[in-house]
Amino acid sequence: MKRIQRLLLGALGGVFLQVSASAQSGPTVVLTFDDATLSQRTVVAPLLQRYGFGATFFVCEFPGFENKTQYMTWEQIRQLSDMGFEIGNHTRSHGAMSQQTPAQITEEIVYIEERCRQAGIPRPVTFAYPSYNYSAEGIAILQERGYRYARHGGDKPYVAGTDPWMVPSYAIHEKDNRTLDFLRLILDTMSARDTVVLCFHGVPDLAHDWVTTTPRHFKAMMKYLRRRDCRVIALRDL
Ligand SMILES: [Zn+2]
Numbered sequence: 001m002k003r004i005q006r007l008l009l010g011a012l013g014g015v016f017l018q019v020s021a022s023a024q025s026g027p028t029v030v031l032t033f034d035d036a037t038l039s040q041r042t043v044v045a046p047l048l049q050r051y052g053f054g055a056t057f058f059v060c061e062f063p064g065f066e067n068k069t070q071y072m073t074w075e076q077i078r079q080l081s082d083m084g085f086e087i088g089n090h091t092r093s094h095g096a097m098s099q100q101t102p103a104q105i106t107e108e109i110v111y112i113e114e115r116c117r118q119a120g121i122p123r124p125v126t127f128a129y130p131s132y133n134y135s136a137e138g139i140a141i142l143q144e145r146g147y148r149y150a151r152h153g154g155d156k157p158y159v160a161g162t163d164p165w166m167v168p169s170y171a172i173h174e175k176d177n178r179t180l181d182f183l184r185l186i187l188d189t190m191s192a193r194d195t196v197v198l199c200f201h202g203v204p205d206l207a208h209d210w211v212t213t214t215p216r217h218f219k220a221m222m223k224y225l226r227r228r229d230c231r232v233i234a235l236r237d238l
Pocket residue numbers: 034035090094130131
């Protein structure tokens with residue numbers, strides 16, 4: 001009996017190795033998209049799906065959220081979730097966390113959790129600080145509520161095992177030519193054990209042109225990630 005078990009385990013191990021060997025061997029890249037812009041549903045999601053890439057969409061009800069030529073509906077956000085993407089919490093109104101009381105921070109976070117529940121979206125387990133602004137009180141609230149990671153800015157890679165409440169990211173947008181050449185430089189200079197987290201907004205972003213990325217440049221970047229054989233995942237899958 002022991003021998004059969006060993007043989008079975010050996011065979012399973014062989015299968016596992018084969019699967020691992022065929023998985024992506026390039027750098028790990030986390031894609032994140034902020035502010036629930038409409039183009040994330042219409043342009044970004046179909047392209048990512050074609051490549052089999054994971055991603056996190058950090059949603060909020062930004063001032064102007066009722067303008068549905070610029071922002072997604074909750075139905076469209078649910079569609080992203082149904083497509084297998086992660087929906088993360090970016091607070092209700094995108095205010096500066098360091099200016100808010102613990103009660104206000106909680107209200108901002110719980111509002112998005114409740115909207116997700118109503119829409120049939122899993123409760124968020126990752127968070128992005130609006131405008132990269134945070135506070136110790138806010139981090140304590142996220143911890144209490146069962147969050148696992150919070151994304152910050154900082155333009156540097158995430159080193160595994162370091163502070164999950166300060167996951168750094170690179171802002172990607174047209175301004176300052178933060179497009180394909182910038183991405184290439186990031187991947188060429190990162191160390192093999194690091195993870196790169198990219199922070200996009202709309203593709204294009206019709207509400208905030210200073211963080212926009214054109215569909216043409218976005219497509220070129222996604223194609224490049226595929227060519228580099230990157231493992232492209234959501235933040236929850238870190
Ligand atoms: Zn934002």
